[in-house]
Amino acid sequence: MGFLEQYVEGIPELDMEASRAAAAHIGNLTVPPGALGKLESLAVQLAGITGRIKPSFEKKAVIVMAADHGVxxxxxxxxxxxVTTQMIHNFLSGGAAVNVLARQAGAKVVCVDIGVNNDISHPELVSRKIRFGTANMAKGPAMTRAEAIRAIETGISIVEEEVRRGVSIFVTGEMGIGNTTASAAVMCAMTNTEPAKAAGRGTGLDDERLKHKIGVIEKALQLNAPDAADPIDVLAKVGGLEIGGLIGVILGAAANRCPVVIDGFISSAAALLARVISPEAAGYMIASHISQEQGHRQLLEALDLRPGLDLDMRIGEGTGGVLGLTLVDAACRIVSEMATFESAGIAGSGV
Incomplete structure (x- = not known):
């Protein structure tokens, strides 16, 4: 048994006793039953993840996996x-959208070169390059199975390092021109969705180029025949190195009982693969938002995740995930700071 298989076996189930205790506590807060909606279910989930009725997350990290795509x-x-390389420098200088929103949320941005098709040197860059971009999946597999596993294990190692630094909640982020194509192909392979219903406009394709993109995905799927029963096979044949890295981030967070806030379409494709690799990991996932990218809603439905926000965003980077941290903070404050009927001297039946 390899490292990945052993690691996945160690992912714990949620603490249902803590979840029940949190639900009971919320039931005694000074609001009508269910009045706080998704914040209540989020607070119960956070209790199950952490084993604490009143959790808090002081150190937060957005893991931005960056890689290029041969397609x-x-x-x-x-x-x-x-643009992939140019945006990485933007992340590292603190000028990207994810940096701005991460500063607002009190989270640090960790940028990882897991497969950029360029040599990049920067003191703040985490360099874990597996190869210089994937191969063109329209002509053959995007990567080898060994490289796919290594990408996942790289994401795990990044999380383990950050946990040792005190990080207790993670956000998935990514950068890679062409990665909506790979993510749509992953979605098609895993959910038997037609490419025309999975492929979106990405960074802004017109109708003609979107039609071409759909054709490329169809060709890649037909040529590579990824096995839906084997998520690593799907990753290797039509995925991306950053998608593999995000799978590792999700699995690593779950193994350390840390919530992982899922960003948009690319992150959700990674989450779908992670869920098949480890069904237990699903309980640690928090859907931040639903993006404008076609197929994202269906991906979230396949994951059985309800997004907290709908802001018509389609930027990626981890931006929606960082905004989702505000909902996590709100849920934590609700259970830790709101008065109960008893403490406030209010008759519960009268509210």
Whole structure:
């Protein structure tokens, strides 16, 4: 048994006793039953994840996995591949949208080069390059199975390092021109969805280029025949290195009893694969928002996740996930700071 299999076996189930205790506590707060909606279910989930009725998360991290995609050769993106490298420098200088929103949420941004098709040197960059971008999945597998496993294990190692630094909640983020194409292919392989219903406009494709993108996905799926019963096979054949890294982030968070806030379409594709690898990991996932990318709603439904926000966003990077941290903070404050009927001297039946 390899490291990944052993690691996944160690992912614990949620603490249902803590969840029940949190639900009972919420039932005594000075609001009508169910009045706080999704915040209540989120608070119960956080209790189950952490084993604490009143959890708090002082250190937060957005893990931005960055990698390039060989399928960009097919002209599936409105932007050139060089933008991946340029955006990484933007992350590292603190000027990207995810940096701005992370500062607001009190989270740090950890940028990881897991497969950028360029040599990048920066003191703040976490360099874990597996290869210089994936191969063109329209001509063959995106990567080898060994590389796919290594990508997942890289994500796990990043989380383990951050947990040792005191981080207790994670957000999935990504950067990689062409990664909506890979994510749509993953979705199609795992859910038997037609590419025309999974592929979206990504960074802003017009109708003609979207039609071409759909054709490329169809070709990649037919050529590679990914096995839906084997998520690592799907990752290797039509996925991306950053998608593999995010699978590892999700599994690593779950193994350490840390919530992991899922961002948009790409992160949700990674979450779908992670859920098949470890069904227990699903309980640690929190859906932050629903994006404008076609297929995201169906992916969330496949994951049985209810997004907290609907802001018409489609930027990626972890931006929606960082905004989701505000909901986590709100749920924590509700259970830790709100008065109960007894403490406030209010008759519960009169509210």
């Amino acid at each position: 960009c050769e097919e002209g599936v993106s409105a932007f050139p591949q060089e």
